[in-house]
Amino acid sequence: MASVQNHSTVPRFILLGLTGRADQKELLFATFLLIYLVTLVGNLGLIDVIRASTSLHTPMYFLLGVLSFLDVCSSSLFTPRLLISLLTTDQSISFKGCVVQMALMTLHGSGECVLLSIMACDRFVAICHPLLYHSIMSKRFSPYCGPNVIDHYFCDIPPVLHLACSDTTVANVILLIFSTLITVPTISVILVSYAYILVTICGMRSLEAQRKAFSTCASHLTALCLFYGSVFLVYVQPNPESVSAYNKIFSVFYTIVIPMLNPLVYSLRNKDVKAAVLPRVLRLSRKRIC
Numbered sequence: 522m523a524s525v526q527n528h529s530t531v532p533r534f535i536l537l538g539l540t541g542r543a544d545q546k547e548l549l550f551a552t553f554l555l556i557y558l559v560t561l562v563g564n565l566g567l568i569d570v571i572r573a574s575t576s577l578h579t580p581m582y583f584l585l586g587v588l589s590f591l592d593v594c595s596s597s598l599f600t601p602r603l604l605i606s607l608l609t610t611d612q613s614i615s616f617k618g619c620v621v622q623m624a625l626m627t628l629h630g631s632g633e634c635v636l637l638s639i640m641a642c643d644r645f646v647a648i649c650h651p652l653l654y655h656s657i658m659s660k661r662f663s664p665y666c667g668p669n670v671i672d673h674y675f676c677d678i679p680p681v682l683h684l685a686c687s688d689t690t691v692a693n694v695i696l697l698i699f700s701t702l703i704t705v706p707t708i709s710v711i712l713v714s715y716a717y718i719l720v721t722i723c724g725m726r727s728l729e730a731q732r733k734a735f736s737t738c739a740s741h742l743t744a745l746c747l748f749y750g751s752v753f754l755v756y757v758q759p760n761p762e763s764v765s766a767y768n769k770i771f772s773v774f775y776t777i778v779i780p781m782l783n784p785l786v787y788s789l790r791n792k793d794v795k796a797a798v799l800p801r802v803l804r805l806s807r808k809r810i811c
Contacts, residue, residue: 531669533613534684538606538674539769550607556781557600563784564589564596567794573804574797580654581647582794584640585787588744591636592780595629598622599776603674619676626776627678630752631703637745638707638714644738645714649721673769675776711745740787747782751775 539549571577571586602622606612614622647654673680678696682689715738722734751774754767788794 531616531684533615533669534619534676534681535670536606536612536614536674536676537670537672538612539603539773546607550604553600553603553607553777556777557596557604560596560600560777560781561593563781563788564593566798567784567788570794570797570801573801577793577797581640581643584636584643588633588636588640588787589784591629591633592783594625595633596777596780598625598629599675603777606674614676619681622676623678623681626675627699633748634703634707637741637748638710640741641711641714641745644741645717648718648734648737673772675772677772708749715742740791743786744779744783747779747786748775751779 540546567589568586571582602614668684671680671684682693682696718734718738722731725731725734751771754771755775788798
């Protein structure tokens with residue numbers, strides 16, 4: 522790390538983005554704009570269906586609505602900035618803006634981890650204790666002095682720490698402790714919940730009952746694999762500070778693509794949601810006609 526005395530204070534960072542090739546930017550802009558629109562329509566539509574349909578006013582669908590809200594927030598945090606960078610030559614972001622983006626990213630990631638663990642508990646109670654279901658479920662920053670170029674499309678914590686002029690050992694330890702406090706308990710809750718679920722399902726004598734029980738967990742398991750799989754591929758590596766092209770691709774997947782996929786995963790496999798969508802669409806159509 523360079524010493525603080527040899528550099529002037531850095532007021533802004535430069536984000537290199539996904540690509541430096543101008544001929545690819547229009548295609549990427551159209552692609553990510555379409556993904557963002559589908560994300561907003563899918564998640565906000567799912568929230569509206571859950572809110573408007575009394576049959577979906579249950580803990581499971583309340584949690585699903587919260588997940589959709591988090592996905593809208595996540596996508597809105599990253600995608601608009603990415604779209605702007607694909608249209609303009611100004612790739613800079615202020616120091617305060619970078620700090621805010623990192624804080625919001627951390628808050629969202631922590632919130633989604635906690636929410637997924639709560640959803641696992643919800644499925645555990647619903648399958649293992651169905652009769653009791655409704656009663657149970659009713660700062661510190663291092664100075665930056667140069668360089669100021671971030672090889673990423675948003676202010677992710679490891680690459681930003683890599684630019685610090687001072688020793689970031691304490692910051693990395695704090696980041697590791699915080700990440701452990703968030704991930705270990707939430708993953709433990711998920712694993713314990715599904716262990717009990719698996720034992721309960723294996724104890725069922727009817728194959729049809731086993732199939733239905735597995736089916737109720739399929740959407741949540743898919744969301745778990747998508748979220749934790751992409752996050753681990755980005756952050757669980759020997760040197761997380763080095764951001765490769767593959768890191769960018771996986772980051773796009775969990776910050777932009779997964780929020781679009783979650784409402785599809787939860788709605789396409791769910792009979793209750795599909796049954797509630799059509800009446801809601803018909804009511805909205807009648808209001809527009811009137």
